[in-house]
Amino acid sequence: MPYITGGGELKTKPTQHSVKELTGLGIQPDILLCRTDRFLDKKIKTKIAHFCNVAENAVITAKDVEWIYEVPLVFHEEGLDERVVEKLNIWTGAPHLENWQRVVQVLKDPKDSVRVAVVGKYMSLKESYKSLLEALVHGGIANEVRVEIDCLEAEKIEQEGAEPLLKQADGILIPGGFGDRGSEGKIAAIRYARENKIPFFGICLGMQMAVVEFARNVCGLHDANSSEFDLQTPHPVIHLMAEQKAIDNKGGTMRLGNYPCVLQNETLAAKLYGRENIFERHRHRYEFNNGYRAEFGVKGMVLSGLSPDSNLVEIVELRGHPWFLGCQFHPEFKSRPMASHPLFRGFIEAALVNRKAVPETPRMKIVRT
Numbered sequence: 001m002p003y004i005t006g007g008g009e010l011k012t013k014p015t016q017h018s019v020k021e022l023t024g025l026g027i028q029p030d031i032l033l034c035r036t037d038r039f040l041d042k043k044i045k046t047k048i049a050h051f052c053n054v055a056e057n058a059v060i061t062a063k064d065v066e067w068i069y070e071v072p073l074v075f076h077e078e079g080l081d082e083r084v085v086e087k088l089n090i091w092t093g094a095p096h097l098e099n100w101q102r103v104v105q106v107l108k109d110p111k112d113s114v115r116v117a118v119v120g121k122y123m124s125l126k127e128s129y130k131s132l133l134e135a136l137v138h139g140g141i142a143n144e145v146r147v148e149i150d151c152l153e154a155e156k157i158e159q160e161g162a163e164p165l166l167k168q169a170d171g172i173l174i175p176g177g178f179g180d181r182g183s184e185g186k187i188a189a190i191r192y193a194r195e196n197k198i199p200f201f202g203i204c205l206g207m208q209m210a211v212v213e214f215a216r217n218v219c220g221l222h223d224a225n226s227s228e229f230d231l232q233t234p235h236p237v238i239h240l241m242a243e244q245k246a247i248d249n250k251g252g253t254m255r256l257g258n259y260p261c262v263l264q265n266e267t268l269a270a271k272l273y274g275r276e277n278i279f280e281r282h283r284h285r286y287e288f289n290n291g292y293r294a295e296f297g298v299k300g301m302v303l304s305g306l307s308p309d310s311n312l313v314e315i316v317e318l319r320g321h322p323w324f325l326g327c328q329f330h331p332e333f334k335s336r337p338m339a340s341h342p343l344f345r346g347f348i349e350a351a352l353v354n355r356k357a358v359p360e361t362p363r364m365k366i367v368r369t
Contacts, residue, residue: 154182
């Protein structure tokens with residue numbers, strides 16, 4: 001429902017015409033959800049109900065909200081749940097909305113804030129990382145902090161360097177993706193996080209780039225790369241999975257779905273999950289090259305999560321770093337607003353610790369470049 005600023009009124013005609021068209025098709029609505037930027041007063045609801053042939057209490061304000069998690073609270077306040085129960089002629093107890101109220105309370109009045117830099121290749125497309133960005137918000141809810149997200153194009157880091165763009169980040173995250181565009185920018189961001197002890201979280205390709213960075217700058221394998229990007233690299237520390245090599249027509253033939261993972265004792269991953277066996281969702285073709293396990297281990301990389309047969313590396317960490325973890329799977333797919341994924345919860349907690357450990361600097365506004 002549009003609000004005409006000049007006239008200071010909500011216009012109901014579009015709603016009336018929409019319902020008229022529906023009834024002309026033989027569809028009579030029982031409930032109207034009226035999308036608007038403000039709550040509808042009784043006068044407006046009465047008018048809509050009269051001209052649209054619905055009960056007045058069935059005219060519901062679908063108010064614009066700052067956070068999507070407010071929607072259940074707004075609909076409850078408007079009585080939508082009661083109307084649905086009445087129309088379906090069923091009975092249910094009063095809803096328990098305490099957890100939703102807590103979620104919204106944290107989002108609107110957090111105890112603190114952290115800044116996370118997400119470095120990817122699709123950052124100009126807002127919805128490309130929707131699950132990931134929401135999982136970061138969930139991690140903030142679990143820690144009662146606001147997560148300010150800087151969405152940075154990896155290619156921009158290639159052009160301008162890591163420090164100017166990442167120096168205000170409390171944590172750095174490299175998400176999944178395909179293709180080599182921006183890969184060097186991701187590697188530069190990872191190196192910056194590793195050398196400056198900034199909490200780092202790499203997901204899928206982000207983990208693979210962390211392995212490449214470690215190979216080049218810690219193990220001295222200067223031409224190391226993923227064979228996805230360079231088939232001629234002398235050190236393919238990331239290579240095609242064995243079962244993928246015989247597949248010519250790729251299509252939807254990646255390693256997809258839920259797979260088990262065994263966590264190694266006394267590792268960051270084991271501490272975060274609080275158990276030994278986990279299941280996580282995958283979507284990839286390339287993996288850690290087992291031929292480099294021993295060399296990486298000597299230099300300080302811990303293979304903290306393995307497939308049950310110990311053949312696939314699922315999680316890597318770094319000894320001596322406050323919080324550095326890469327995982328081959330996509331934990332964002334299992335995160336929920338009232339049940340943050342352990343890795344996101346731990347990452348935001350580490351970012352908060354890092355922020356408090358660094359002398360306070362003026363906080364820039366959120367930047368999406």
